[in-house]
Amino acid sequence: MFELAQAAVEGALAAGAQYADARVVVSKNQSIAVLNQEPQSVDQAERAGIGVRALTGSGWGFYATSDLTTAAARRAGEQSAAISRASAMVPGPAMPLAEVAVVAASYETPFEDDPFAIPISAKVDLLVAVTKTMQEVDGIALASGTLAFWDTNKWFVSSQGHRIHQHLVESGGGYDATAVGEGETQRRSYPQSFGQFETGGYETVRRWDYLGNAGRIAEEAAALLSAPELEEGEKALILEGSQLALQIHESVGHAIELDRILGWEAAFAGTSHLELEKLGTHRYGSPLMNITADATLPGALGTFGYDDEGTPAQRVDIVKDGIWVGVLSGRDSASIAGLPPGGMVRGDGYSRLPMVRMTNVGILAGDSSLDEIIADTKDGVYMSTNRSWSIDDKRLNFQFGCEIAWEIKDGKLGRMVRNPNYTGITPHFWGQLDKLAGGDEWVHWGTPNCGKGQPIQVAHTGHSAAPGRFANVRVGVRA
Amino acid sequence: MSRTIEIAGRVLDHVGDRAEAEVVVTGGSAALTRFANSFIHQNVAEDGYEVGLRVAVDGRVNAATTTSLEHLDEFVDNTIGIAKLQRVDEGWPGLTSPTDVVDRHHFDPETEAATPNARAQQVADFVAAAPEMKAAGFCETLGHDVAFVNTAGHRAFGKYTRASIDGIHQTKGAAGSGHATSQRLGDLDGAAVGALAADRARRGTDAYDIKPGEYEVVLAPEAVGTIAMFLAYYGFNGKLHAEGQSFVELGEKQFDAAIHLYDDAIDPRAIGVGFDAEGTPRRRMELVSSGVTKAIAHDRRTARNAGVVPTGHGDPGSELWGPLPTHVFLEPGDSSVEEMISSIDRGLYVATFNYCRVLDPKALDVTGLTRNGTFMIENGEITGAVTNMRFTQSFVGALAQGQVRAIGNDARFADSEFGPGMMYVPSLHLDGWNFTGGAAG
Numbered sequence: 001m002f003e004l005a006q007a008a009v010e011g012a013l014a015a016g017a018q019y020a021d022a023r024v025v026v027s028k029n030q031s032i033a034v035l036n037q038e039p040q041s042v043d044q045a046e047r048a049g050i051g052v053r054a055l056t057g058s059g060w061g062f063y064a065t066s067d068l069t070t071a072a073a074r075r076a077g078e079q080s081a082a083i084s085r086a087s088a089m090v091p092g093p094a095m096p097l098a099e100v101a102v103v104a105a106s107y108e109t110p111f112e113d114d115p116f117a118i119p120i121s122a123k124v125d126l127l128v129a130v131t132k133t134m135q136e137v138d139g140i141a142l143a144s145g146t147l148a149f150w151d152t153n154k155w156f157v158s159s160q161g162h163r164i165h166q167h168l169v170e171s172g173g174g175y176d177a178t179a180v181g182e183g184e185t186q187r188r189s190y191p192q193s194f195g196q197f198e199t200g201g202y203e204t205v206r207r208w209d210y211l212g213n214a215g216r217i218a219e220e221a222a223a224l225l226s227a228p229e230l231e232e233g234e235k236a237l238i239l240e241g242s243q244l245a246l247q248i249h250e251s252v253g254h255a256i257e258l259d260r261i262l263g264w265e266a267a268f269a270g271t272s273h274l275e276l277e278k279l280g281t282h283r284y285g286s287p288l289m290n291i292t293a294d295a296t297l298p299g300a301l302g303t304f305g306y307d308d309e310g311t312p313a314q315r316v317d318i319v320k321d322g323i324w325v326g327v328l329s330g331r332d333s334a335s336i337a338g339l340p341p342g343g344m345v346r347g348d349g350y351s352r353l354p355m356v357r358m359t360n361v362g363i364l365a366g367d368s369s370l371d372e373i374i375a376d377t378k379d380g381v382y383m384s385t386n387r388s389w390s391i392d393d394k395r396l397n398f399q400f401g402c403e404i405a406w407e408i409k410d411g412k413l414g415r416m417v418r419n420p421n422y423t424g425i426t427p428h429f430w431g432q433l434d435k436l437a438g439g440d441e442w443v444h445w446g447t448p449n450c451g452k453g454q455p456i457q458v459a460h461t462g463h464s465a466a467p468g469r470f471a472n473v474r475v476g477v478r479a
Numbered sequence: 480m481s482r483t484i485e486i487a488g489r490v491l492d493h494v495g496d497r498a499e500a501e502v503v504v505t506g507g508s509a510a511l512t513r514f515a516n517s518f519i520h521q522n523v524a525e526d527g528y529e530v531g532l533r534v535a536v537d538g539r540v541n542a543a544t545t546t547s548l549e550h551l552d553e554f555v556d557n558t559i560g561i562a563k564l565q566r567v568d569e570g571w572p573g574l575t576s577p578t579d580v581v582d583r584h585h586f587d588p589e590t591e592a593a594t595p596n597a598r599a600q601q602v603a604d605f606v607a608a609a610p611e612m613k614a615a616g617f618c619e620t621l622g623h624d625v626a627f628v629n630t631a632g633h634r635a636f637g638k639y640t641r642a643s644i645d646g647i648h649q650t651k652g653a654a655g656s657g658h659a660t661s662q663r664l665g666d667l668d669g670a671a672v673g674a675l676a677a678d679r680a681r682r683g684t685d686a687y688d689i690k691p692g693e694y695e696v697v698l699a700p701e702a703v704g705t706i707a708m709f710l711a712y713y714g715f716n717g718k719l720h721a722e723g724q725s726f727v728e729l730g731e732k733q734f735d736a737a738i739h740l741y742d743d744a745i746d747p748r749a750i751g752v753g754f755d756a757e758g759t760p761r762r763r764m765e766l767v768s769s770g771v772t773k774a775i776a777h778d779r780r781t782a783r784n785a786g787v788v789p790t791g792h793g794d795p796g797s798e799l800w801g802p803l804p805t806h807v808f809l810e811p812g813d814s815s816v817e818e819m820i821s822s823i824d825r826g827l828y829v830a831t832f833n834y835c836r837v838l839d840p841k842a843l844d845v846t847g848l849t850r851n852g853t854f855m856i857e858n859g860e861i862t863g864a865v866t867n868m869r870f871t872q873s874f875v876g877a878l879a880q881g882q883v884r885a886i887g888n889d890a891r892f893a894d895s896e897f898g899p900g901m902m903y904v905p906s907l908h909l910d911g912w913n914f915t916g917g918a919a920g
Contacts, residue, residue, distance in 0.1 A: 033799055039566055041798045044543040049527060059519045066527030066546040083522045086595030090603050092518025121564055142722055180723035184839045264515045267615035267647045351525045388836040390846045397869055397916065399846045401838050423916060454617050455511055477915050479844040479871045
C-alpha cells in the first residue's frame with residue numbers, strides 16, 4: 001500500500017504541489033443493534049481508498065478515490081494539486097508547515113481479543129440478555145443495546161519522506177432503557193449516553209459488566225417517570241464522570257482547537273472565546289482545573305501512534321492550575337501561531353481532509369471521591385449521564401441536560417428528580433470547580449460521534465474525567 | 480448504461496438464488512470549496528462507488544456495505560455467510576415487488592461536471608460582496624447515480640445533482656449569514672448570497688443584551704428549516720411513533736390552521752432520487768394539512784408493523800433512527816418579511832438557529848441559540864441588533880393553533896443544521912418564542 005501512496009504523492013508533485021501527502025486507509029466496521037430482544041440491525045462496512053493532500057500556496061487541495069490502482073492513485077495526486085491551484089482564485093497568505101521529524105515507523109493498538117473474531121451470535125446474545133433483563137422491569141417500553149467495532153489500517157507517505165503504517169482497533173457499546181409516559185419519555189443509559197468506546201479489543205466490552213447493571217438502569221428509568229422535576233434554582237452541582245467528560249469535550253476541547261481560534265471553522269462549527277495573545281495568562285477555571293491533551297493514554301479512544309500528518313502522538317498541557325497554556329494544533333496552524341505542532345490532525349477515513357481534532361482531552365484526577373464530595377455538600381444536586389447538549393459558536397454559553405439527578409441535603413443523597421439540566425458560561429462555570437474526585441473514579445470516557453468540518457467528519461475522541469463539584473450553578477431551566 | 484446499474488447487476492448475479500437480496504449502488508463525485516478569513520483554505524473532491532447489500536436467508540437478515548469493487552464476489556459470499564448465522568428476524572418485511580418508479584432525474588450535467596474554478600468563482604463573488612469584512616463558508620457541488628435491484632425483480636435508477644453556496648461575513652463583533660441551494664450550480668448567485676450575509680453583519684454591529692423572556696418573532700428560512708427538520712426527525716418518524724416517542728397524533732389538529740407541510744421527493748425542485756434504499760417509490764405525502772396531522776413516514780418494516788403501506792422512507796440507517804421525511808416543503812404564504820416586521824410592536828428577527836438539541840423527544844422541547852443575525856423589532860422596524868440568545872421552546876407548541884401570525888412568500892431551500900437541500904421553507908411570524916438566557920447566561 002505504501003507504493004500506492006507514493007504514486008499519489010509523486011502525481012501531486014509532478015502537477016506542481018510544493019508539498020503532498022497521501023493516506024491509504026482500509027477500514028472495517030461492525031455494528032449490532034438489538035431492540036427489545038430482537039436484532040434490529042447487523043451491519044458490516046468496508047471502506048478502502050486513498051486520500052491525497054497537496055499544498056501549492058495558501059490553500060490545501062485534497063482528492064480521494066476508492067479506486068486503489070496505481071494509475072488512479074497518481075491521478076488523485078494530480079487532481080489534488082489542480083484543486084489546490086484553483087484555490088489561488090481567492091488567495092490568502094502562504095500556508096506554512098511546522099517542521100516535524102521525518103520517520104519510517106509503525107504502530108498497533110494493544111488489544112487482547114480481536115473483536116472481529118468474536119462470533120456475531122455471541123454479541124447478539126449479550127444484547128438480547130441485557131434487553132431482556134431491562135424489559136423485566138415494569139414500565140420499560142424500550143430496551144435497546146448496541147455494540148460497534150472498528151479495525152483500521154493506514155499507510156501514510158509524505159513528500160518529505162514519511163512512511164508510517166498504523167493498525168488501530170476500537171471497541172465498545174452500551175444500552176439504554178426508555179419509559180414512555182403520557183407526555184414525555186425518560187431514559188437511562190449505561191455505561192454512558194451513546195455507550196462507552198475505547199481503543200482495544202472485545203475485552204473493553206467485558207470490563208463493563210453489561211448484565212450486572214441492566215436491572216438497576218431499567219429501574220431508574222421507570223422511577224424517573226413519577227419523580228418530581230428538578231426545581232429551578234442556583235446551587236452546588238456535582239457532575240458524574242461521563243457528564244464531566246462531555247462538559248470538557250464541549251466547553252474546553254472544541255474551544256482550544258487552533259483552527260477554530262484562527263477562524264478556519266467560523267462559518268460552521270464556529271470560533272472560540274479564546275484569544276491567542278492570552279495564551280499563558282487567561283484564567284480558564286479554578287486552580288483544581290488541570291487539562292491535558294494526551295494521545296498516548298493506554299486504552300483511551302483518542303490514542304494512536306502518529307496523527308495523519310505523521311507527527312508523533314504526544315501529551316500537551318492545555319490548562320494548568322486553572323490557566324490556559326495550550327492548544328490543539330497541526331503543522332499548518334501551529335506554524336502560523338508560532339507554536340510547536342501538537343500532532344492532533346486526523347481525517348475521517350480515506351475520503352476526508354485531515355484537520356485539527358481532539359485526541360484525549362481530559363482533566364487530571366483530583367484527590368477526593370464522590371462520597372466525600374456528597375458528604376461535603378449542604379444543598380446541591382448530583383446529575384448523571386448526558387441527555388442533551390447545546391453550546392454556542394464560541395463555546396461560551398452552554399445548556400446541558402442529564403438523564404437523572406438526586407437532590408443533596410446536608411451531605412446526604414436525597415430524592416431522585418427528573419429532567420435535570422444546567423446552564424452556564426464557560427470560564428465562570430469552570431471557575432466554580434471546587435471539588436474533584438480521582439482514584440478508580442477517574443475514567444477514560446470515549447466519544448465516538450464528534451462532528452466537525454465540511455464535508456462533515458466524525459472523529460473518535462477520549463476524555464478522562466471523574467466526578468466534580470461546581471458551586472452556584474443555575475439548574476432546572478424550563479421551556 | 481450507468482456503471483452503478485452494471486455493478487448492481489453483477490452483485491445480484493452473484494447472489495443468485497441463495498438469498499432474498501436487495502442491492503443499492505451509489506456512485507459519482509462530490510466537491511466542496513471551503514473558505515475562511517476571505518480566502519480558500521480547504522478545497523476537496525472525491526469520487527467512488529458504495530455498494531449496499533441486504534440479504535435474508537430463510538428470514539435471517541444481514542446487511543453490509545463496501546467501497547471495494549475488486550472483491551465483490553467475496554463481499555457477497557461473506558454477507559450471505561454471516562446472514563446464515565443470524566437469528567430469524569421475525570420482523571423481516573420482505574422485498575419490494577416490481578413497481579413503477581417516477582424519477583424526474585433531478586440532474587444537471589453542468590453541475591456534475593463543475594470545476595474547482597467554477598466553485599472558486601462563486602466564492603470570489605461571495606467574498607467580493609463585502610471586501611472590508613472577513614468571509615467564511617463553502618461552495619459545494621455533487622452528482623450521484625443511484626441504482627437499485629432486488630431478487631424480486633424490482634429495478635430502479637435515478638440520478639441527481641446538488642449545489643450550495645453558504646457563508647458568513649464578519650465584522651468585529653458581528654456576523655451575518657446567507658445560503659442558497661439548488662439542483663443547478665448555475666442557479667446560484669454568490670454575490671447575492673454574500674450581499675445578504677454582509678447586510679446582516681453590518682446591521683449586527685453594536686449588539687446589546689436583552690432580558691430573556693417570551694418574544695414575538697420573525698424567523699428567517701434557516702430557523703424555520705431547523706424547526707421543520709426536528710418535526711420530521713422526532714415527529715413524523717414511523718419508528719419513534721410506534722415506540723410512543725413522537726408527538727404525532729394522526730387526525731388531530733396539532734398545528735395552526737395556516738400550516739401545510741408535505742414531503743415530496745418528486746417535486747421538480749426536490750433534490751434526490753424518486754425511490755428509497757428498499758426500492759419503494761417516493762410520492763407526495765401530506766404531513767400536515769390545515770393544521771391537522773395527516774401522516775407519518777414509513778419504511779417497509781415500520782409499515783408492516785403498523786399495517787400500512789411503506790411510504791418510501793427506508794433510507795440507510797432508518798432501521799436504527801427510524802424513517803423520516805427529508806424532502807419537506809412548508810407551503811408559503813403571501814406575506815413579505817417587511818410586512819411581518821411592520822406588524823410587530825416589540826419582537827425579534829432571527830436569521831439562524833445554532834446547536835439545537837432535544838430535551839425530550841415526545842414534547843419536542845428543544846434548546847438552542849440564535850446566530851448570525853438577531854435583531855430587535857420595535858414599532859414595526861428593526862431598530863438594532865441584540866446579542867445571541869438561548870431558547871428553550873417546544874417546536875410543536877410554537878406552531879400550535881393561534882401561534883402563527885403570518886407565513887412568508889419567500890420559500891426556498893434552507894440549511895437545516897442537518898445539511899442543505901432537505902427543507903424548502905419560507906419565513907414565519909410567530910406569536911411567541913421562549914428565550915431562556917442571553918449571551919451572559
